[in-house]
Amino acid sequence: MSPSELPAGDEPSSDFLNDYFAECDEHLMGVRRLLLRLEQSIGRGDINTSVLDELFRHFHSLKGISGMVELRPAEELSHRAEDYLRALRRHDVRLSPEGVNALFDATQLFEQVVNARRSGGVIPAIDAAVATIAGLVSARPADLAAPVPGAPAGAPLTPHWRFLFAPSRELVGRGIRVDLIRTRLTALGEIIHAAPHVTDSGMIAFEFIVATGADAETIAALQQDGVTAERLPDASVVSDPAAAVDPEWPAVGEPSPVAGSVAPSHVVRVDLTRLDDLMRNVGDLVISRARLGETLARIESHVPAGEWRAVQENALVIDRQLRTLREAIMRVRLVPIGEIFRRMPFVVRDLARETGKRVRLQLQGQSTEIDKFLIERMMDPVLHLVRNAVSHGIETADERVAAGKRPEATITLSASTAGEIVTLEVADDGRGIDVEAVRSRAAGAGLDPATAGDAAGLLELLCAPGFSTRDESDRASGRGVGMAVVKSTVEELGGVLRMETAAGAGTRFIVELPVTLAITDALIAKVGAETFAAPQAAVREVIAVPLSAIRALEQNEITPYRGGVLPLVRLSRLFGLADAARDTLHVLVVGTGGSALGLAVDRVVGQREIVVRAATDPLVKVAGISGATDLGDGRVVLIIDPAALARQMRGRPAGVVDGIAGGGGR
């Protein structure tokens, strides 16, 4: 049978052969790249199916074209490789180092065969390689049934756009075809979906859904090439945890990499670093402004009164603008919560494998933005909730089936904003909280089991310190982060933790946090047995004053300070607290110039960022206290208002301390 258009027998025309060789080269490049990735998956029970799929397609194509040019050895090798890859995909065999080596060898041999054909040399024998692979295919049966779905669909952080391309002869005339558009879109981001689309008028168009961080301009530029674009709202992106392992992703347990690692959204990375610098700069500005204030105070006496007023006004304006600047940067610190969610698929996958359960993770609202400070603090608590859900909330596949549920459990992690509140939820469709177990555990731990009467009470018990033993929390979370810490962290951030649970149906933890926080740097000081916070910005400096340096002046105490005199107020006396006997007072110098004042505390224990919370009830509205904060242990720490104290001291007769003497005791 001799083809009329093609050369007879085994000699396809050189024209076809050149194409064949070129195509082989292309495919082989892809194969080599993919085999390297496959090699990294060795030993793990589940492999990235898209790698297998691509490899399969490459060998399939190589088989097809090798057959067409009648290069039988090449066709046979590809066919065998195809068989093995098919078996891997179907889990008939497990990937092993021998298997990968066999594929590498087959690929190399294929190349040699093709090159031999190209150069007219002797085509090497392939029997050994064929036998090796054939042996692998019929190897031991599957001993692992890990769920292996496709790779995660698109970077969860980036926005999704829908592009519609309508082809036309005019566009073709300009060289614009659908494949070109597709290439362009691939350069913009990741194409999640590509399909033909018939419009209402019966015209044929093409729809692409792309995950891209490209800016609106770049996207708009596509319009002149027949492409219309539409930004999609964040629908739920079903990311499967058992999928995974793209070896480029960070391993579980690693801290969030800063720069230099594969990040879904590079823009956010860069901004965070710059934002930190910005914050530092503003912080420096605040300090400089304070120093300027001191300098100004020193020269006050040399400046005519009229001029001085102007200087004061300028200073106040700068103060105000600095505050605005600081707040504006705070708002810019909003970061997509996907940062926290990113790690979850790996955590779930690992834990599910360890516990032998089948779990799928659903992520929603990854682009919801929250303050960067919140991201850092909430990472561990959310991790703990997710681990808890897998470890305790979710039943084994058998138990689930027995209960009439799907064998695969679902954990949903979602985030959304409404006004000033951002809500995070970790929900599972597992067995729900065992109220009786909680009750007996509570009783055993010395807590009141009756509290478990409602969901709020249950949550309280779960979060009570001492409720879960250290061993338990270690096993569940690996880091000793118990529910107590989850609760205290949430509350420290100005938020609320709630829980809903239904026996047999599942549990849902709800965290509500303020979107932006009033955060300020503060000095933490002890006065007697009490702890207070003082806003850093209000404190010019902290000095140590030995008792011997304190003089009495009428009813006041003063001490030498910078060539002048600093009036002192002992906070212990002002607040009616026990005066600890010390030989040195630590003094927070507040105010400037003539209104400078030293607030004496027992000692300054540290400096840190605090979240400012309002304490507005009239019952606790006292002079000198501007709010409250939580230093992480759930106790309220009051924030003193140095400026108000200074004003107060200025406005009263010497020696009289405001407020009712001897406040209430316990």
Added chain:
Amino acid sequence: MRKILIVDDSTTIRKMVRASLRQLDDAEFVEAASGLAAIEQIALGPVALIVLDLNMPDMHGMDVLKFVRGHRASKDVPVMVLTTRGDDSSRDTALAAGATLYFTKPFTPPVLLAGAKDLLSGVGPQA
């Protein structure tokens, strides 16, 4: 001029199909390397015959076939489907989905040509 659309992701195969069908009268050949490009060709104008490879990376040939059969502009166009050796299930599904003729790769050029001639002259199984 009758437009013959050749759809295969392999350049080599496209060339070989084209070479095989060069003898057809009044034929103008257009090639598509992907399913989307194939459909684009249909959007751009009427096609007389489609030679369609089933195994394509971006969009499986079967989906292209279904689209072709589902769109008014192309539903009656004869389609010759190329399947791979040993892929019987694909062949059956393709026929069920509306393929007019099927050939297994590697195909024999004269046989391909004969089939094409038949379809273009209205002889043989209709879509």
Added chain:
Amino acid sequence: MTDGQQAADRFILFTVAGTTYAVHSHDVHHMEMIEEVTRVPNAPPFVDGVVFSRGHVIPVVNLRARFGFERVPHTLRTRLVVVQAAAGRIVGLIADEAREFVVLPAHAIQPPHDTLAGLSGRYLQGIASVGDRMILVLNLERVLDFGAIAAAGEPPVADAASA
């Protein structure tokens, strides 16, 4: 009695120094166990301080002190009854025990006797009898209204003296 009526007559009961008090259930946010209370300097003497409750900083009123009894250390049964007062104020009340719900129809609550008038009577909306129990129904506004009492010139400390 219809459900609606029942809801309107539902009260939460708690005890302070042996006496049982009642507050409308819809005024009660929730009850929790008491943890560390941070003292607020120069607050009224019956205000033990502030705590965090469900994300808010709220004042803690020691009912024992408020009603003129001596303070006692907290036990496992001590409860913080978090109530909603007027104008969005949320305040916590420390009670020795708080466990029960009861339905008190309006007609079962008698206005306080004149003999109870005076500072203690001020805090009551009425008195109810359930079986042989006497339940004092509180007037939250008055209990929490430090301002009015101060304005009236009577320091709260005097409560203890007149009890």
